[in-house]
Amino acid sequence: MSASIAAAKSVNSKPAKAKKQKEPWKVSEIVCMVVTAILFCIVAYPVFYAFLQSFRSYSEITIDPMGMPTHYNLDNYVRLFQETDFLAATMNTVIITVVTLAILCVILPMAAYGVERIGGKLSGFFYLLFIAGLMIPFQVRMIPLVRMFDMMGLYSTLAAVILVHLGGAAGFGILLYCSFIKGVPIEVEEAASIDGAGKLRTFWQVVFPMLLPVTSAFIITNALTFWNDFFIPLVMLDSTSAGTINVAINRMVGLLTSQWELIYTGAIISLIPSIIIFAAFQRYFIKGMAVGAVKG
Amino acid sequence: MSTSLSVAATPSKTSHKSDSAAKSSTMSAVQRRNRWMMFFFILPMLVVFLAIVIIPSLQSIQLSFTDYDGISPTYNYVGVDNYHEIITSGRFWNAVKNTLILGIGSAFIINVISLVMALLLDRIHHFSGFFRTIVYLPSLVSAFIASTIWKYMLNYNFGAVNSILKKAGLEGWVHDWLGDSHIVVWVLLFLICFTLGGNTTLIYLSNLQSVPQELVEAAEVDGASGWQVFRHVTWPMLAGSVTVNFTLSLIGGWVIFDQIQVLTGGGPGFVSETMAFFIYRLGFGEYRAGFGSAAAVLLFIIVMITTVITNKYMRGREIQA
Numbered sequence: 001m002s003a004s005i006a007a008a009k010s011v012n013s014k015p016a017k018a019k020k021q022k023e024p025w026k027v028s029e030i031v032c033m034v035v036t037a038i039l040f041c042i043v044a045y046p047v048f049y050a051f052l053q054s055f056r057s058y059s060e061i062t063i064d065p066m067g068m069p070t071h072y073n074l075d076n077y078v079r080l081f082q083e084t085d086f087l088a089a090t091m092n093t094v095i096i097t098v099v100t101l102a103i104l105c106v107i108l109p110m111a112a113y114g115v116e117r118i119g120g121k122l123s124g125f126f127y128l129l130f131i132a133g134l135m136i137p138f139q140v141r142m143i144p145l146v147r148m149f150d151m152m153g154l155y156s157t158l159a160a161v162i163l164v165h166l167g168g169a170a171g172f173g174i175l176l177y178c179s180f181i182k183g184v185p186i187e188v189e190e191a192a193s194i195d196g197a198g199k200l201r202t203f204w205q206v207v208f209p210m211l212l213p214v215t216s217a218f219i220i221t222n223a224l225t226f227w228n229d230f231f232i233p234l235v236m237l238d239s240t241s242a243g244t245i246n247v248a249i250n251r252m253v254g255l256l257t258s259q260w261e262l263i264y265t266g267a268i269i270s271l272i273p274s275i276i277i278f279a280a281f282q283r284y285f286i287k288g289m290a291v292g293a294v295k296g
Numbered sequence: 297m298s299t300s301l302s303v304a305a306t307p308s309k310t311s312h313k314s315d316s317a318a319k320s321s322t323m324s325a326v327q328r329r330n331r332w333m334m335f336f337f338i339l340p341m342l343v344v345f346l347a348i349v350i351i352p353s354l355q356s357i358q359l360s361f362t363d364y365d366g367i368s369p370t371y372n373y374v375g376v377d378n379y380h381e382i383i384t385s386g387r388f389w390n391a392v393k394n395t396l397i398l399g400i401g402s403a404f405i406i407n408v409i410s411l412v413m414a415l416l417l418d419r420i421h422h423f424s425g426f427f428r429t430i431v432y433l434p435s436l437v438s439a440f441i442a443s444t445i446w447k448y449m450l451n452y453n454f455g456a457v458n459s460i461l462k463k464a465g466l467e468g469w470v471h472d473w474l475g476d477s478h479i480v481v482w483v484l485l486f487l488i489c490f491t492l493g494g495n496t497t498l499i500y501l502s503n504l505q506s507v508p509q510e511l512v513e514a515a516e517v518d519g520a521s522g523w524q525v526f527r528h529v530t531w532p533m534l535a536g537s538v539t540v541n542f543t544l545s546l547i548g549g550w551v552i553f554d555q556i557q558v559l560t561g562g563g564p565g566f567v568s569e570t571m572a573f574f575i576y577r578l579g580f581g582e583y584r585a586g587f588g589s590a591a592a593v594l595l596f597i598i599v600m601i602t603t604v605i606t607n608k609y610m611r612g613r614e615i616q617a
Contacts, residue, residue: 049456
C-alpha cells in the first residue's frame with residue numbers, strides 16, 4: 001500500500017518538475033514577488049536602521065536620526081567589548097545554548113523512546129504528563145523556582161538557566177520525538193535484540209541514527225530559542241553574573257542612557273549567530289519546522 | 297495536541313495466550329525487565345521535568361495562599377486573601393484586559409498576515425527558495441532585540457519615527473508613542489504584529505502546497521471566482537494548520553513579556569501591564585511573591601481553559617470541513 005503511494009508520488013513529481021522548468025512568467029507572479037519584497041523591506045527596516053546607526057556616534061545619531069554613516073569602521077564594535085563586559089555575556093550565552101542542547105540531545109530521545117515503548121497505559125500517562133508541560137508557562141512557576149535555586153545555592157548561576165531551559169523544552173521535545181518514533185519499525189529493534197544487543201546498545205546504535213532528521217530540526221529551532229531568550233536569564237541571573245547578551249543589552253539601556261550607538265551595535269552582534277545558524281541549516285528550517293508542527 | 301491521545305491506545309502485546317504456563321511466565325519476566333529498562337530511559341528527563349515544571353507549579357498554588365515576600369525564608373498562610381485582593385484590584389483587571397487585547401489580537405492579526413504571506417509565496421514559482429528565505433529572515437530577530445531597536449526609534453526627541461514624520465511635514469502626527477496612556481497598548485499591538493510570520497507562514501505554506509491541484513482546477517472550470525475558490529476549496533483544507541497556528545500563537549500571546557519590559561516597563565503608571573509582566577513585577581520588584589503566585593495560578597487557569605476551548609472548537613470545525 002505505502003509502496004504504491006510512494007510510486008504514485010514519484011510518477012506525479014516528475015511531470016511537475018518538468019513543468020516547473022518551462023513555467024512561463026506571469027504578471028500575477030511578478031506582482032506577488034514585488035509585494036513580498038516590499039513587505040520584507042518594511043519589516044526588516046528596523047534592523048537595517050540599527051545596522052547603519054552602529055557605525056555612527058551618539059552626537060551624529062541625535063543631531064540627525066535619519067542620517068547615513070559618514071564612515072564605516074568597527075570603532076563601536078571594539079568599544080562595546082572594551083567598555084562593557086559584553087564578552088563575558090557572549091560566552092555565557094554560548095555556554096547556555098551549547099550545554100542545554102548537548103544534554104537535551106542525550107536525554108530527550110531516550111525519554112521519548114521509553115515513553116513510546118514502555119507500552120500499555122504507562123505510555124499514555126507519561127506522554128500526557130510531558131505534554132501538560134506545554135500548557136504551563138514559565139511565569140506560573142518562576143517564583144517557586146527562584147526560591148528553590150536560592151536554597152540550593154544555584155541562583156544566579158548558568159546551571160539554573162540551563163536547568164530551566166531543559167525542563168521547558170521537554171514538552172515540545174517529547175511531542176516531536178514521539179510522533180517521529182511511531183514511524184520507526186519495531187522489527188528492526190527486535191532483530192537487533194535477537195542478535196544479542198542490549199536495550200541501551202539497540203537504542204544508540206539502531207534507533208538513534210534513524211532519529212537524526214528530527215534531532216537536527218529540534219536542535220536548530222531550539223538553538224534559536226535558547227539564544228534569543230530574554231526572560232529566563234533576566235529572572236535567573238542577578239547583577240553578580242555578566243548575564244546573557246540580551247540581559248547585558250537590557251542593563252546597558254538602563255546604565256548607558258547616552259550611548260545609543262553601543263546598544264544598536266549590541267543588537268546587531270546578537271543577530272550574527274542566528275543568521276549563521278539559519279544560513280547553515282536553511283533547508284532543515286523550512287522543512288523541519290513545518291513537519292514537526294503540523295504533525296502535533 | 298489532542299491527536300496525542302491516540303498513543304494511549306497502542307495495544308500492548310498479549311498474544312501468548314496459547315503458550316504453556318511456564319513459557320508465558322518467562323515471557324512476562326522479560327517484558328517486565330524491558331519495561332523497567334524503558335522506565336530508566338525516561339528517568340533523567342522525568343526527574344528534570346518534575347523538578348523544573350511540575351513541582352514548582354504545585355508550589356505556586358501553595359505559595360498563593362501565603363504572604364511570602366520572595367526573600368525571607370518564612371511565610372504565613374493567609375487563606376484566600378490574595379485571591380480576594382486580586383479580583384477586587386483594578387490593576388489586575390487592567391492587566392487581564394491588556395493580555396486579552398495583545399494576546400488574542402496578535403494571535404488573530406499574525407495569523408492573517410501569515411496566511412496572506414503564504415498565499416503570496418504559493419504563487420511564486422521562480423526563485424521560490426529566495427522568497428521563502430526573505431520572508432523567514434525577520435523572524436530570526438528576537439522579540440527582545442526588535443523591541444530594543446524600536447524603543448530608540450520611537451524616542452520622542454531623537455527617534456527615527458518622529459523625525460520621519462517631521463520631515464514629511466506631518467507635525468500633527470508626532471506623538472510620545474510609548475508615553476501616551478491612550479495609545480500605548482495599541483502601539484504595543486502594532487509592534488508585536490510587525491512581522492511576516494516566520495514559522496506560522498511556513499506551516500500555512502506547506503499546508504497550501506498539499507492542497508490537491510485538481511480540486512482548485514475543477515472549481516475554476518465550474519466558473520468559481522478566485523475568492524470563491526479560496527473560501528470554499530482552499531480555506532476548508534487549511535483547517536488543520538489554522539488550529540495548530542492559532543493555538544500556538546495564543547499560548548505565546550498569553551505570556552507576552554519582553555516587549556512590555558523593554559518598551560514601557562508597564563508604564564505609564566500601570567497602563568500597559570500584561571499578566572506575565574504583572575506577576576514578574578509583584579514577585580521580583582515589589583516583594584509580594586505570595587500575591588504574585590495567586591496571579592500566576594489565575595494565569596495558568598486562563599491559559600488552560602482557552603487552549604482547551606480553542607482546540608475543541610477548531611477540531612470540531614476540522615471534522616465538519
